[in-house]
Amino acid sequence: MDQQTKHHFHALELDKILHLLKQETASDAAADMAEQLCPLEDLSSVQRLLQETWDAYGLMAKFGSPAFGGLHDVANPLRRASSGGVLNMGELLRIAGVLRCLRAVSDWRSKSAGIKTTLDDRFNCIVTNKYLEEKIYGAIATEEEMNDNASPALAAIRRKIRAASTRAREKLDKMVHSPYYQKFLQDPIVTQRSGRYVVPVKAEFRGEVSGLVHDSSSSGATVFVEPMAVVEANNEVRVLQNDEKNEIDRILQELSAEAGSFADSIIHSCQYAAELDLIFAKASLGYKMKATLPEMNDCGELDLKHARHPLIDPKKVVATDIRLGTDFDTLVITGPNTGGKTVTLKTIGLLTLMAECGLLVPVSDGSRLSVFDRVLADIGDEQSIEQNLSTFSAHMTNIIRIMQEADGKSLVLLDELGAGTDPVEGAALATSILEQLRQQGARIAATTHYAELKAYALDTPGVQNGSCEFDVATLQPTYRLLIGVPGRSNAFAISRRLGMKASVVENAQQLVSQENTRFEDVVSKLEESRRSLEDERAEVQRDLLEAKKALESAEKEKAELEENAQKEMDRAREQASLLVSRTRGQSDLLLNELEELKKQKNKQITAEQKAKLNADLRKMEETADPVQKRRRRGGQLPRPLRVGDTVRLVDLDRPASVVEVSADGKHVVVQAGVIKTKTDVENLQLVSDAEKRKAERRRTRTVSHRFSSAAAPSELDLRGQTADEAIANVDLFLDHAARSNLTQVTIIHGKGTGVLRKAVQEHLKRHPNVKRYRLGTYGEGESGVTIAELK
Incomplete structure (x- = not known):
């Protein structure tokens, strides 16, 4: 990226956006990539980057963000290990931390494996190595300490060191607690010097304690003596400590060789993980900005809906609609100072660059942006003291460079075009610059105060006026961009509202040319018409929204009523089926009783039997009439x-x-x-x-068609049939019952030997239309019938 391109990006504040992106990353590698991010010029590449960010955005919304916190740059240690070098414990622990991070990222993706995204290739390229990770963590406790169980030899050496140290301390403890030696010692303690156990002896009694002197105090009053009784034990400890160091070096060499053998896969996995870290950082930044995915094109068309400048406080930023390159290629924005003209220019340029970097942009759904080869901006005070250039000269120098670079694939943003010089000459020069840039095919957005440019935009096809709305009543800008309406300076109105004498304002108005006055009057009338139309449009939108809500409510209520009606029908059908089954059982019982009474025709029927029969009939009538x-x-x-x-x-x-x-x-x-x-x-x-x-009239007008169909019976009698005949008849009977929406049927097979009953029930157990079945109860036929409930 050349210096001039950086200058344009800096003017549009892309560097501040990349700094925010860097803060969202978790690894150093991803942070470096974020800082060096450059806009792309190819449409397909930009669409790919945006889709990756959007996929990450969707995964974050459902499963949260993967953790990249332990991802470090371990390429150099791994390359050194693969070349035969020995890594220290800190380097090996960092490698193990990276392996743990890679495994966590891979495990996170496995939770959402059912969702296919454009990030799958990167996730699939991450190779985990739990074996090496656990081996390093199992051997090394901290950057300074090796675990005892790193190897059996190390564990044995450390046991011997502890045993020899214990023996030495026990001998010295006896000495410091001995009444004979206590008068020679400065303090009754055991300490160490150069890794050997010693006791502090008063300097004047040095000859009373035989041994080797290892150190003395700064005052010279104390000497640290290693008594001869523990020299051998200390020697043993020193030898074992040397063996310990050699064993640790051997373990480190072995672990380094293992890590080196996996160097390529770990380095490549780290690279893919860092890229994923950057993509999820983009998604996280988009979430904080409440951004969305824009539609991209390479035709120079921009249509931003409710666009917000991402660096302005979200509580203060005002969303606005911006169009360019659709039905016009040049937008001339006018309006008072501090009205938001420069913010509009920066919003157009910055959102374009963000999209070209694969970042989501703070706009509403349905917004469109274009890919440009160059985004050229002349924004802000470019006065250069070193080059002794005035503000006008600095702007012209920058604009000359822009005109040399601009072409049909360029977006040109010019702030306060032609300002800083004589108004007449400045307006003419500004008009000529716009004409030249249009001939070169560029898409242009420019801000100005010149009335001549307003008239130019009104008279020239392909050039459109735009203004930043200003509320004269409150003397506050609304920061809304109005396409198709030239802005008013409002200088007279603002001065009057601020308290300037009316005579001064009136005198100024008389000094303005009649042509200019008429132009301002036309602009004023256009403004009034626009406000009236906007109010009407807002009212229509409110009515439309209310009508839509009412329609949705009615449709929802209708659906609920239909659902409830269907439920009631199903419940009634089920109750009717149960009622028919119960009544049938009671009628069968009464018929049996009548048969018994017929058999007793030669016997006297008691009044009690008659009363019971009549009561059962009444009960059956009541049950059968629900x-x-x-x-x-x-x-x-x-x-x-x-x-x-x-x-x-x-x-x-x-x-x-x-x-x-x-x-x-x-x-x-x-x-x-x-x-x-x-x-x-x-x-x-x-x-x-x-x-x-x-x-009567309705009956005479109604033409009816009758279809006769026999209702499916709810009872099947199989008595006297073989098992094969019965099964065939059961299948036919259940099919008819299912088509008639019966929920319960009765199959009569008789009691007999039970063979027919067993065959029927075995068949019902496997039948697809049967939910469950049972034997009849008292009054239903008991074990002579089977009651089946249908699905």
Whole structure:
């Protein structure tokens, strides 16, 4: 990247975005890649980067972020190990930490293995090595200490060192606690000098304690003597310590050789993990910015919806809509100072560069951005003291470079074009610069205060005005970009609101040319029309939203009602099936009792038997008639009923004709079709003549088609059949029952030897339409029947 390109990126503050990205990374390698990130110029490459970030964004939302905290650059130690070098304990522990991190990343991906993403190739290239990881951690405790169990030899040597040290200390402990030696010692303690156990002896009694002097105190009052009694034990400890060091060196050499043999796979895995770290850092930054995936093109078309500058406080930033390169190639933005013109330019350029780096951008769904070969910006005060250039000269120098580089694949952003010189000359020069850049095919966004450029944008096809909205009533900018509306300077209005004398403002207005005044009046009227249309549009949007909510609510309520109705139908069907089965069982029982009574025809039937039979019949009638009486709504009948009146049975919701009325008028006999029944007057509604005529007309207009179909029986009698015949008939019977939506059926096989019952039940156990089955209960036929519930 050349210095001039860096200058343009710096003007658009891309370096600040990359610094935020760096802070989201967890590894040094990913942080370095984030700092060196450059926008790409190829559409397919940019789309690939953005899709990778979007896939990482989706995985983070479902499973959280993978941990890359233990990922370090261990390439140099591994290369040294592969060349035969010996690594220290710290280097080996860092390698083990990297292996643990790689394994954690791989395990994290395995939790979401069912989701295919563009990151799978990188995840699949990560090679874990739990063997080497556990071997290093099992051998090394810290960067300074080797574990005892690193090898059997090391464990044995350290046991011997502890034993020899114990013997030496025991001898010295006896000495320091001996009354004879205590008067020669400075303190009754055992200490070490140069790895050997010694005792502190007073200098004047040096000759009283035989041994080797290893050190003395700074005052010279104390000498540290190794008594001859422990010299041999100390010698043994020193020899064992040397053996310990040799064994540790051997273990380190062995571990280093093992690590070196896996150097290539670990280094490559680290590289892929670092790339994943950077991608997930991009996703994390996008999550914090509430960013989304834009649609990319290479046609120079930008359509940003609710775009937000990512470096402005989210609580203060104002979202705005920006278009460029669709129906116009040049956008001239005007408006008062501090109104947000420069922020709009930076937003266009920065979001373009972010997308080209594979970063999600803070816009709403459906936004579009384009890939450009160059993003060229002249923004801010470019005055150079070293080059002795004025502000105007510095801007012109930069613009000249831009004009030399710009082409049909360039995005050019110019802030305060033509400012810093004579207004007439500046406006003319600005217009000429825009014309030249347009001829070179560039997409241009420029800010200005010149009215001449507003008129140029109004008169020139392909050039569009834009303005940053300003509320004169509050003297505050709204920071909204209005496409198609030239901005007003508002200098007179602002001055008047700030308290300037009216005479001064009026005098200034008279000094302005009539042409300029007329132009400002036109702009003012356009502004008023725009505000009115926006208010109407907002009202229509609110009405549309309310209508949409009402429609959704109605559809939801309709779906709930249909679901509840279906549930009620299923429940009623199931209850009806159970009712039929129960009634059938009771009728079978009564029939058996009648058969018994017939057999006893020569015997006297007792009154108790008759009463029981009548009670069972009444109970069966009540059970077989589940319809509950419903109270008629609407009060009493309008008049007493007469024979021949047409009425409606409330509980059955059927029309009927009055045949007979009781003397008290509380009960009537009605005929519904071929059925006559006695009912209470409260269960009837009188049908008026108008309703009868309406029903008659409806019957004459209705064309009906009747289809006769025999209802599937709910009972099958297999008695007298062989097992094979019975199984075939059971299959046919269950198919008919399933098509008729029966939930329960009865299969009669008789008691007998039980062979037929066993064959039927074995078949029901494997039948796909049968949920469960059982023998009949008392009143249902007991073991002579099987009751089957269907799915």
